[in-house]
Amino acid sequence: MTDGWNIVVCVKQVPDADDVSIDPETGRLNRSDAEAVMNAPDYNAVEAALELRDEVGGTVTALSMGPPNADAVLRMAVGMGADDGVLLSDPAFGGSDTWPTSLALARAVDELDADVVFGGEETTDSSTGQVPPGIAAHNGWAQLTYVEELEARPDEKRLAARRDIEGGYERVAADLPVVVAMGFGENDPRPAGLHRKIYAETDFEPETWTAEDLGVEDEVGLAVSPTQVGGMDTADPVPREQEVVEDSEELAEQIAEVI
């Protein structure tokens, strides 16, 4: 593999977590005013992808699935330094849970002949963390999740990683192709360079693929999603006394009462 690696990084457009509010009248979630942004942990994924390319050579392609305007997150990734971008966009994808979502992405990364696929640890809007392992499972590839640090081993055609585990860490080497879920906050994502950013916003046009292009038109969407949302309740805040005391001694007395 003298030409370096085909690296794909999956990025998702999400409503800005700080803007999602609950309508006090209806008790419903108000997502419409929320600005659409790139999922925060995905910045770590893009950074890791770019660092890996810097080390082993090759290309980084940003991949997203979403409505046509989700091209904004591809432009963000290209601005940071990704070479190209592909958007999976089709009304047929609507209502997909993690099973069909990871299927569509799995087909796309296979199409892109990926050696390494990056994703963020989880998304801020649905926070399942299931999509990267789902891509790996659909393709029968290896996976590395909760990754803190990567170590490329091009001679062995392997990628090793330090993973966060309960109470410590482990180092695991995986055969290519491999799907990597980067731990949130594990690196310092670079800002978009000015020239790159101008290119991303003016000249760059991502390719768009439909469900049919991927041959998954009968396997995506709400109808084939194993899980369905059966209802949504606003989480009632736990009732608390909300008593503010004046000095530490009073606070200590309250603490003594409850322990």
Next chain:
Amino acid sequence: MAATSDSGVDIEEYDDVWVFVEQHDGEVASVTWELLSKGRDLADERGEDLVALVMGEDVAETDIPQQCIARGADRVLVADDPVFEPYRSDPYGEQFRHLVETRKPAVALIGGTHTGRDFAGRVAVPTHAGLTADCTELEMEDGRYEMRRPAFGGDALATIICPEHRPQMSTVRPGVFPAAEPDEDRDGELEDVEVVVDESETMTEVLDREVGDVADITDADVVVAGGMGTEGDFEPLWELADLLDGEVAASRDAVEEGWIEPARQVGQTGKTVRPKLYIAAGISGAIQHLEGMDDSETVVAINTDPNAPIFDNADYGIVGDLHEVVPELIEYFEEHEEAIPA
């Protein structure tokens, strides 16, 4: 209800509640006991068996399978092979997939640890099962199994159903359900199952593994948590926690600063704690943090900002500098040792 659903899955063929037993080096993760306790209730409500699945090397010789019975399992399936030690997603996923396909469980519960969240998808994808992440409630409602999980960072609670696919799989974070006491007199069956994974087919290799003595903050009666407001000085929090026989925890931002180890992080991407007393010092009370501490009986907040959201989510609060308040609390309890339960 039609026996065969639109998906072509004969859902009537599937029964029993399964719990994945997470063990590393013979140490069982505490979430396993929590899931066996919850799984027992579900199995009783559904009129089905509770089955524990143990994977590892030489696990059959440990007391783990017997412990699973004491903790509520009717049956324990043991897959014993060196390929399962240490944990790797591909052999675990493959073995679990095989057992699901041949034995058809209706419900499968897996700890929402990095291990559980790592391989759950490798079971759910090939079996086309429904997988719901980080459930906080699991209920039978009018004969329908409902999984509930926080959505939008904890602002909402989504009910997830899985009408036409089996198994209905969930991951559940440690600390969400209480564990039951073991009953050594319970009876159950142990069964060794066929191992279908071969080392030559694995795609990964564990080069090394470092696990320290990790504190279990999910088990503490008193948790003293610090955030960015500590400015990195956790010393007084350790002192107070020691005095009150509690554990120190932290917000994500404090963990990211490297002030304290990740195992002590409370919240959406950390642990769920349910102590009698939770002291939040210099923590703003972001929704992702609240999610991990909302089960605390009493919450005490120390914050310089009277408008910090933590005050709306606390029973007792004080507007003040934690660098003054915490030492004053320490002083009080040093002088009033009788106030601390033995």
